[in-house]
Amino acid sequence: MIPTPEHNERMAKMTFASVYPHYVTKVEKKERTKDELHQVINWLTGFDDDKIQSLVNEGVxxxxxxxxxxxxxxxxxxxxxxxxxxxxxxxxxxxxxxxxLDKLVDELAKGKKMEKIMRDT
Structure with missing residues (x-):
């Protein structure tokens, strides 16, 4: 399935703050931690815990x-x-x-090891 231009626009305008709590819930349901989630987000984006929280608070x-x-x-x-x-x-x-980001969160929730999630080579 290929995303449509409308889908791409919806993704661009969706706020990180609206999705972030779902990420936290998803990983915690599977006995992973918010710290591990932040580690994965940090790996992908370079954002530390304070920056992640700031972006949530700003509603970017x-x-x-x-x-x-x-x-x-x-x-x-x-x-x-x-x-x-x-x-x-x-x-x-x-x-x-x-x-x-969605895929990394999914892998974390599925119990993959951090080294595999973060594609350490």
Whole structure:
């Protein structure tokens, strides 16, 4: 499935703060921690705990969120399907970045080891 322009626009305008609590709930339900979630977000974006909280408090959109991020060089190693979309087939850079984050959260919730999630090579 390829995201439509409307889907890409919705992703760009969605706030990180609206999704973040769902990330926390998802990982905690599976006996992972908020600290581990932050470790994964830090790996992908370079944001520390204070910055993550600041972005939540500011209500930034995903467009603003990823504009401030310094994506990890190994982020392109994140592949697979999330929400029905094959990450490697998404051509919109922002939508791909949001799906990278979704995939990492999903892997964390599924119990993957941190070294695998963070694509340590």
């Amino acid at each position: 959109t995903f467009e603003e969120f990823f504009a401030q991020a310094k994506l990890h060089p190994n982020a392109e190693m994140i592949t697979g399907t999330i929400c029905g979309y094959k990450i490697q087939e998404i051509d919109n850079p922002l939508t791909k970045q949001v799906r990278y």
